[in-house]
Amino acid sequence: MSSSQIFKCYNRLSRLPLNNSNSVLVTSVRNHWNKDYKPGPFPKTEAERLAAAKKYDMHPSEYAPYNDDGTGFGDYPKFKAQSAESKDPNYPWDFPEFKRNFNEPLHVQFDLFREDRYDINYRPNPSCKVQFAQYIGVMSLSFLIYWLCDQVKGFLPAVPKQYPGVGKKHYTFD
């Protein structure tokens, strides 16, 4: 199959209407998916576990798949989540845009931890507890100062306003 034929095929598939076509086919073509992306079934026996570790080129003691709880991760190994934003920017990465080396295994949620997405390793400095303490401290100090000043509130040296009324008598100084 020549490249022009492939292009033709690809083009035709990508323009298929979604409602009356093989949606799996459309998805795989449109999103450049192939069967090698799919992990194998969840390893149930020790032999399967060793085989899966070998498949992912990992030492069996390091290999640990996700729980078989229906998320469909199969035998894909767990990696420690580290977002690209927290990786060393000065290291000569093979793919600097992803801060990733060639053949480096990816976390299951790699697409979430890219530099333009969420930084899972972010830790606020000062920490949330310290920030809360700072907030409480500043607010309490403000209210303390307000309360103290409220105890000695200034006033004009005059008696309350004199309104005429039944049984009320006010006098001039003439």
Next chain:
Amino acid sequence: MGQSLDVYQSGIKLYRNPDIIPSPLDDPTFDPNLGFKKPRTERVMIATDEEMRSAKIPLANRDYCAHKLIEFKACRKENWPFPVKCQHEKHAYLTCQYEDFIMRMKEYEREKRLRLKAKKGELEI
């Protein structure tokens, strides 16, 4: 009487000597004629309730100057759209308010001095 800086210290003074410094919320406690040779003249309310209600004077303004306020408002209504012609009425009303406040300040100072005298035991009642 209260100088400008005195206003800022008035709260502290009241806090320190609550038995001598009168609170601005308290009415005078001594006999109004105490220390006067002849009885003091009473303040007279000129505007009646009926007049004030008719002129829709707010409750806060129904003091001893209310009759001047009624005159001022009536003048404004007569001369509208030239309320500047009522400058005399306005000035009269504001002067009345000023004198009213001076009277309140004098009453406060009298109360303060009488309290001080009473504490020293110099007051003959």
